Amino acid sequence: MKAITITEPGGPEVLTWTEVPDPVPGPGEVLIDVTASAVNRADLLQRQGFYDPPPGASPYPGLECSGHVAALGEGVTGWKVGQPVCALLSGGGYAEKVSVPAGQVLPVPDGVSVADAAALPEATATVWSNIFMGGGTATSSNVFTVARLRPAETLLVHGGASGIGTMAIQLAKAVGARVAVTAGGPQKLARCAELGADILIDYREQDFVEELRKATDGAGADVILDIIGAKYLDRNLRALAANGRLAVIGLQGGVKGELNLGMLLGKRGAVTATSLRGRPLQEKAAIVAAVREHVWPLIEAGTVKPVVDRVLPMPEAAAAHRTLESGAHVGKVLLVAPAGRR
Structure with a gap:
């Protein structure tokens, strides 16, 4: 088969479409003939040499895909070729x-x-596991978030026009929450509004803390989904409502920040930080099962939809990475395999 390989850490030009060995499904695995994959920011970090795959994972980028079942490994049931x-x-x-x-x-x-469908797995699993899932058992409780957004609460989504952001807006509206977003420029904010966002904040021109206070009569956000990290940490705390929950899922603004524990204590707030890629298989399976139970019916009803900005041939992965780096997209950028069945 062919795959995009990373010849060395660097810019998009290091992505090369080349011949590689075919994967073989092991026990408990499903082999998929890939139709499409989606580009995620983690792929850019891996290309640059900053985010290695977990032990045993494929060395090629791509954290989600769609296609058709090609073969089943030993012990797999519930799927058919x-x-x-x-x-x-x-x-x-x-x-x-x-x-x-x-x-x-x-x-x-x-x-x-x-x-x-390649636009769905990473975004739905990330959003659902970070701001909606609750419960858990003694052995799997760390799968579940403390955010647990509730109807009528206010969710602030940073990067509302991203793949994660566009999914978070739709899912939050589907459960009856009020949604605030930050995005860069009126066109992206307009797209967020089309998806249901109620409070639109241009981070290039406005202070999201102040704008959120105005829109919520000073209360702030009950839940914040943050892709920025250190750069926004202090402002996120100031933007939190009493009993608010901050979920950090990205570090685009740095990895080290100063946490005002006094402010956090005074608001009786909580800060969590999670990643999805490196979770144990049992935890990922629990998240995927929850997504299938709770999110898939919303998609099949047309309440929630994949937001696809553009589709490029998989050999042109470098162009897709440049698009993501430029920020000139809303939703997902997809890569379609040359021989992928539609």
């Missing part, structure tokens, strides 16, 4: 084939094309 599926991956999506643990595979939702 030829079935259209999408999957959450630890790597390997930028390829013609990928092998993935069966617990991370999802059916393509009714009403969604096989290619567009």
